[in-house]
Amino acid sequence: MKFAILTFPGTSCEVDMQHAVTTVVGGTSEIVWHKDAVISDYDGIIIPTGATFGDYLRPGALAKSTELAKQVVAFAATGKPVIGVGSGFHVLVELGLLPGAFLMNPSLKFETGKATVRVNNRTKFTSAYEQDAVIALPYAQQFGSYHVDEVTAKQLQDNNQVVFTYTGESFNSTAGIAGVVNEAGNVLGVMPLPERAVEEIIGGIDGLPFFESTLKNWSEQ
Template sequence: MKPKFGVVVFPGSNCDYDAYYSLKKVLHYNTEFIWHKEKDLKGSDVIILPGGFSYGDYLRTGAIARFSPVMDSVFSFAENGGIVIGICNGFQILLEIGLLPGVMLQNESLKFVCKDQYLLVENESTIFTNKIGKKVIKIPIKHGEGNYYADAETLKEIEGNNQVIFKYSSKEGKVEKKFNPNGSLNNIAGICNRKKNVMGLMPHPENACDPILGKTDGALIFKSVIENFTN
């Protein structure tokens, strides 16, 4: 079975074409855009909520996009076991709609960060990571509000359930504050829901897929997802 990716486009998205290009042109996966006003997910097997500044980040990141017509369909799709990946702003939208726990705060430095970042693969057995094959990957980050926060009870729950998928780290996989680019709680860079079919991450895997750019670790995430359909 060849799965189909649906990339949702919101007003203000600026990484939708990056995601589409990497999935369609680089990895050669069946991929289609889905406009935010549509409710039809077009037979997609995997939904991508891309990065950017949906609705100009008015009110707060993801707050308005959460009410886009397409999100009712995405919510039902996820609740029924469909695979959803929220990247950067997409992660923020997943937090706003309640498909993932916690909130996103402004970066601790109060500055926008844009650089390649090492990530420790904290959970190697999810559908998003099972084919990565190495403990540390390097993927670009570019955000101003990537400071993940959750209350103590929620944090205990997601760590106890192995819902933390990626943590900011050194090249050697050390998880320390000095390797944390935004102040995110416990260096958390990406999490999933209890069912482990919905993932949100601040780094941009779609920008680390093309060998021409000299970085391909992001492709390992999408290849892991594809493996879920071929087994």
């Protein structure tokens, strides 16, 4: 299974993502610059974190104006997996592939650390976790507050689209949401960073089942 890891000005964790996908779990991936991207032949795409276009205007907003944006929307419509992590989650929201909006952390500062999150649903991205497993994943974000209105929050919960929720610090995200999928189940956005938790030497392996699930389940399509 071959992933395109899409990069924009300000992307900063594409190498971490490629290491997780290719070196650690044995998939295949290529880092692709947004201006050079032709993504239709890939099996999946990942938008890693960073500060896309410097978070100018608002996080992910300028990525929506690129030629690649149309390709990503079309790619998602095929049912292939699309993953946005951190800043990549911002981009998926701006493209309309996932609902919601992002605001600054309540501290109004960039924050890093580890978040404890619950795996609420065992999707194709998370089947290797036990249901309701509580895991620790790193985060590094300034715009970490995910917001949807009450009606949308209930719809996400009722449709089992809330994949991850914070169990501790929630950054004031609606209903503690840390990650969601679209109704079709092939587009995932998550704020904590599983690619930074795939080896004990870098602080733990709680992100490893995320990549194992993704490669196993989507390869079997």
